[in-house]
Amino acid sequence: MLIKPGKLLATIHSPADLRKLSQEQLLAVCQELRQFIIDNVSIYGGHFGASLGVVELTVALHYIFNTPYDQLVWDVGHQAYGHKILTGRRDNFHTNRKYGGLSGFPKRKESEYDTFGVGHSSTSISAALGMAVASQYKNELDRQHIAVIGDGALTAGMAFEALNHAGVTNANLLVILNDNCMSIDPNVGALKEYLTDITTSRTYNKLRDDIWNILGKISKFGPNAQAIASKVESGIKATLLKQSNLFESLKFRYFGPIDGHDINHLVSVLHDLKDIPGPKLLHCLTVKGKGFALAEKDQTKWHAPGTFDKITGEIYKVHHDTPQPPKYQDVFGHTMVELAQQNSKIMGVTPAMPSGCSLNIMMAAMPDRAFDVGIAEQHAVTFSAGLATQGLIPFCNIYSTFMQRAYDQVIHDVALQNLNVVFCLDRAGFAGADGPTHHGCYDIAYMRCIPNMVVSSPMNESELRNLMFTASQPDMGPFSIRYPRGEGVMPEWRTPLKKIAVGTGRVIQEGEELAILTIGPVGNYAVEVCLNLQKENVKIGHFDMRFAKPLDEKLLHQIFQKYDKIVTVEDGCLQGGFGSAVLEFMADHNYHAQVKRLGIPDAIIEHGSQLELHRECGFDSTGIERTARNLLFQAVSVA
Numbered sequence: 110m111l112i113k114p115g116k117l118l119a120t121i122h123s124p125a126d127l128r129k130l131s132q133e134q135l136l137a138v139c140q141e142l143r144q145f146i147i148d149n150v151s152i153y154g155g156h157f158g159a160s161l162g163v164v165e166l167t168v169a170l171h172y173i174f175n176t177p178y179d180q181l182v183w184d185v186g187h188q189a190y191g192h193k194i195l196t197g198r199r200d201n202f203h204t205n206r207k208y209g210g211l212s213g214f215p216k217r218k219e220s221e222y223d224t225f226g227v228g229h230s231s232t233s234i235s236a237a238l239g240m241a242v243a244s245q246y247k248n249e250l251d252r253q254h255i256a257v258i259g260d261g262a263l264t265a266g267m268a269f270e271a272l273n274h275a276g277v278t279n280a281n282l283l284v285i286l287n288d289n290c291m292s293i294d295p296n297v298g299a300l301k302e303y304l305t306d307i308t309t310s311r312t313y314n315k316l317r318d319d320i321w322n323i324l325g326k327i328s329k330f331g332p333n334a335q336a337i338a339s340k341v342e343s344g345i346k347a348t349l350l351k352q353s354n355l356f357e358s359l360k361f362r363y364f365g366p367i368d369g370h371d372i373n374h375l376v377s378v379l380h381d382l383k384d385i386p387g388p389k390l391l392h393c394l395t396v397k398g399k400g401f402a403l404a405e406k407d408q409t410k411w412h413a414p415g416t417f418d419k420i421t422g423e424i425y426k427v428h429h430d431t432p433q434p435p436k437y438q439d440v441f442g443h444t445m446v447e448l449a450q451q452n453s454k455i456m457g458v459t460p461a462m463p464s465g466c467s468l469n470i471m472m473a474a475m476p477d478r479a480f481d482v483g484i485a486e487q488h489a490v491t492f493s494a495g496l497a498t499q500g501l502i503p504f505c506n507i508y509s510t511f512m513q514r515a516y517d518q519v520i521h522d523v524a525l526q527n528l529n530v531v532f533c534l535d536r537a538g539f540a541g542a543d544g545p546t547h548h549g550c551y552d553i554a555y556m557r558c559i560p561n562m563v564v565s566s567p568m569n570e571s572e573l574r575n576l577m578f579t580a581s582q583p584d585m586g587p588f589s590i591r592y593p594r595g596e597g598v599m600p601e602w603r604t605p606l607k608k609i610a611v612g613t614g615r616v617i618q619e620g621e622e623l624a625i626l627t628i629g630p631v632g633n634y635a636v637e638v639c640l641n642l643q644k645e646n647v648k649i650g651h652f653d654m655r656f657a658k659p660l661d662e663k664l665l666h667q668i669f670q671k672y673d674k675i676v677t678v679e680d681g682c683l684q685g686g687f688g689s690a691v692l693e694f695m696a697d698h699n700y701h702a703q704v705k706r707l708g709i710p711d712a713i714i715e716h717g718s719q720l721e722l723h724r725e726c727g728f729d730s731t732g733i734e735r736t737a738r739n740l741l742f743q744a745v746s747v748a
């Protein structure tokens with residue numbers, strides 16, 4: 110269903126149309142844009158609060174800057190819905206995050222206005238700086254480069270690496286700090302406190318405004334005036350403000366904080382900043398969820414609420430009469446508390462995803478033993494390593510895709526020292542609507558090649574609990590457990606904790622001729638396939654291998670001795686994954702079987718529901734059954 114835009118918004122097919130409007134009309138554009146986002150997300154779902162919070166900023170940026178010639182880079186990109194709508198994608202916006210539809214994040218191949226593909230946080234300053242330096246090199250000196258980064262994204266090391274570099278360049282770079290005091294959960298750390306301090310210091314702000322008014326204008330008159338202005342400014346700062354500014358210490362010109370919802374002020378400030386060369390940072394204060402009262406009030410819940418009634422604010426949930434399986438995340442969260450109650454060495458760590466991964470359950474129950482360290486995956490891993498050196502057992506929960514950031518830390522800081530760190534790799538396999546930036550495709554492959562690392566995945570909730578319990582035993586070394594986003598299969602999931610022998614699989618059923626070897630929850634598809642074939646009196650074997658490393662070699666010997674047709678299934682990349690490990694075993698032991706590997710091919714798989722993507726890659730139950738039938742009956746059909 111196409112949502113009808115407001116009168117002005119309907120005339121905007123690109124930012125050039127926006128720039129034809131008078132400044133007086135922008136307030137109405139903002140209202141219509143905000144309403145259009147609310148109307149769409151309430152029906153189709155997606156990220157919500159972040160885009161509402163930058164409506165004015167989005168309109169002002171496209172109004173003042175000459176996009177796409179001027180280059181605008183959104184950090185993470187979950188706040189870029191307004192940008193998408195103003196840049197030619199309004200009439201397609203109802204397909205946002207749907208299979209075959211628009212991506213939920215800026216994407217270069219989707220639009221020339223999407224200057225950089227995003228999804229993971231804290232890349233915007235580096236990317237915009239690269240663009241700015243390229244413009245200088247190409248003598249495109251009039252070109253502007255703007256990175257919009259949130260206070261949460263600014264907590265990542267990468268953002269600081271970029272500031273550190275940018276400060277000593279004369280690149281034409283404007284960083285807009287979109288400070289709403291929130292990450293997905295409340296933002297954490299000393300930087301957040303610092304931003305609050307500058308925001309609330311009135312004397313400082315008044316002086317800053319005065320300086321800005323004088324110097325912002327002077328600087329228009331060329332590089333000499335700019336240099337003089339800088340000197341005067343530093344002098345005033347040193348003598349009057351007696352307060353250092355982090356960004357200015359890094360050689361950025363700092364402006365703000367300003368009200369990021371005052372469209373007229375934003376427009377005039379951005380207009381002036383355009384004329385100031387070199388690296389500069391504008392600190393904007395915004396409210397996540399602005400304009401939708403419930404979203405302003407409970408910003409975590411409304412980060413990505415799903416579909417909802419835009420009038421009452423009721424978030425739609427499917428109601429069931431019978432108990433439903435829990436999300437793997439909640440099983441993780443509750444099991445953490447249970448394990449930690451029994452074992453005082455257990456600690457929990459998450460880089461900025463406490464509600465997403467459900468470590469918030471432990472953070473509430475045991476605040477001194479569970480840490481949100483901010484968007485800082487690398488730090489989360491090495492911090493966990495530090496805890497482990499002291500005999501503690503950290504469970505470091507990181508989404509599979511975000512763990513890619515911390516690969517060196519996993520190897521250098523954990524594996525080489527054989528430390529007891531448990532990596533709970535959430536969102537393993539296809540993430541779904543977030544798409545390729547968020548799919549957890551690679552972790553089996555990237556963990557499997559690391560010495561000392563155990564690589565495991567549960568087929569259901571009870572197995573997740575048992576693997577967590579197993580990983581918490583003494584001297585396990587680095588231990589990874591991967592599981593997907595969403596619900597499992599066991600409504601009665603609070604099963605007694607049992608230790609699993611590392612590197613052992615489970616026989617789900619024995620059969621003849623063909624065996625399906627699965628790892629993780631895709632094993633449940635195989636169960637369906639076995640049942641379907643059994644209706645035709647075809648009994649195949651099914652083995653839930655549980656570990657991609659170490660492999661259950663004893664079980665594999667039995668399988669290869671008995672079956673000559675093998676299907677491996679994983680919700681992970683085929684290159685280097687679980688199926689590859691089985692092939693290596695077969696080659697190393699001189700077995701000869703027909704092996705068909707199912708999993709994620711060597712291609713970028715876009716967004717869609719998890720089931721749609723499993724189907725696309727041929728490892729939903731229908732795809733597995735098709736493969737099994739082809740192997741079983743191919744001789745017959747060829748004949």
Ligand SMILES: Cc1ncc(C[n+]2csc(CCOP(=O)(O)OP(=O)(O)O)c2C)c(N)n1
Pocket residue numbers: 159162185187188228229230258259260261262263289291292293397460461462484486511514
């Ligand atoms: C590397 C990485 N880690 C974690 C995330 C998950 N994540 C997406 S948005 C977000 C919060 C970002 O906060 P902020 O930058 O302040 O933006 P806001 O949502 O407040 O607008 C987080 C943690 C991510 N996208 N990338």
Ligand SMILES: CC(=O)[C@@H](O)[C@H](O)COP(=O)(O)O
Pocket residue numbers: 156185187228229293413465536540543594
């Ligand atoms: C933009 C981003 O990275 C997060 O908001 C992500 O979309 C969260 O994913 P989950 O909904 O799976 O926690």
Ligand SMILES: [Mg+2]
Pocket residue numbers: 259260261262287288289290291292
């Ligand atoms: Mg924020």
